[in-house]
Amino acid sequence: MPTPLEYTIPSMAGRTVVITGANSGLGNAAALVLAGMDARVVLAVRSLEKGRAAAEALEGEVEVRELDLADLGSVRSFAEAFTDPIDILINNAGIMIPPFRRTADGFESQLGTNHLGHFALTNLLLPQIRDRVVTLSSLAHRSGTIDFDDLNWERRRYRPMPAYAQSKLANLLFTSELDRRLKESSSPLIAVAAHPGLARTNLFAAPGNGLRGAISNAFIGMVAQSGQYGVLPTLAAAVADVPGNSYVGPGGLFGARGAPSLVERSIQAKNAEAAERLWTVSEELTGVGFPNQLGKNP
Template identity: 45%
Template sequence: MSVRPWTAVPDQRGRRFVVTGATSGIGLMTARVLVHRGAEVVLGVRNVEKGAAAADRMTGPGRAVVERLDVSDLASVEAFAERVGDVDVLVNNAGILGVAQGTSVDGVELHLATNHLGHHALALRMLPRIGDRVVVVSSNSHRHGELDVSDLGWQRRPYKPYAAYAASKLANMLFLLELQRRLTQDGSTLRVTGAHPGSTATAITASSGHGFFSWLGSWGHQLVGMPAWRGALPTLYAATMDVPGNSYIGPHGPGEFLGWPTMVGRSAAAADPALARACWDASVELSGVGLSLR
């Protein structure tokens, strides 16, 4: 497939974004480009000092605002959603990969809590104040994901870090599918779009605490993958271009590892409406947050 290079992010003056996990990697580059194109960008970050340092390096007609947000902590998510105000676009980007087995402050397995559940709660709490769309940053690893909604905490199964990550990325895709279905059913014009960065050199794997993933993050993606600015392009495309709800954007090349943004496919599990509803119900039960447009 031949796809023309795309770096032409439209002018974003007058628009307001939230980007989670905006101090490094895809989130940092997404926020930096949006500020450069004139947007006001709220950086939702765990470390506000690191966030302030990142914001200071963002230049352009827009501006960056730093707010504390730990997406693995549902109380932090609620507090952030209450104070952030109206936005045009929420970019659910923050994530972890390959960490040792553990639970969040809410007792939820860490990959699920950080990559999916906190973003589920954040999007639904903010939804009445979102004007345009929610962007879900997933991963091609969702294709390897197996989501057991009866054992989301890996209590019955042997814990495997990459399998837990892949399952959380599948949960991202199911959230994309089900939230768009519910919005459309309710007559809402809000859109939910998704993106994945392909093979991109970022810090997500380098700090996993797992030898192989740390090596991969430090060297593997740098040797064969794309720089962070290229990996951020699918997210920027999903956040700023006129694409329909439930669109999924990734690199155009073989295996979706490298390339320029284009519409890409997803696994059969990620398109399963019954599994999407089951994941939604389990997420509402765990987070205590359901859908309300009022």
């Protein structure tokens, strides 16, 4: 059963929050709230033009920095250029059910963007992080499987939705293994995950203009909650007093909507052996590993 979270967003003065994909959707909604509570918010975005346009609509201390999670070169450049302490890293950016394509490094685009890009970014920034890492997953993780024999869809016929579900399951396995490693290192940092339920963002626009797309969009419109409510699990995961490896999502309507709560993940997402194996494979694919030295809480 979901466990409701009681929390308030405190003053964020003096704290730095980095949010990936924050020029639109849930990332932008989180930036709006946190900047409004006096955080220094860094919009880590693929398009500087879109990021600057988003920043102009926000009040407070907001910066825009270029980051393309589908290019490990861009991830490294971002991490090398960002030398300041970070209190909270929110791994928000993601793509959902695009046509088949590969990242700059040859990864299937959803796994590469949603998981591997964030995996590399997190580990490169980890020595500077002082509080927590929040990674966004999805209800879709429940149908996901990690195909270690063909992670990047090189032999199978590509299917966008299973590929998306695999990437979202990877987000949860990554969170679990990251939090385990942080505990093993006696670090005060925590890794937590969140999901928005069904939120009316650009990710949930059903492709196509036919009857099927119209029906899907009508259903989403009736069931989904607005972005301002869909972002609440992300905010709760970022500021609430929760244990490491928590999973925060809507507590009602089968996880589709409702107040932020501690929620369950699938059996596959609790597989510690798979989490450790995925970590090892991710290190091999990205060339980035868990850092030897970690930051300390102030």
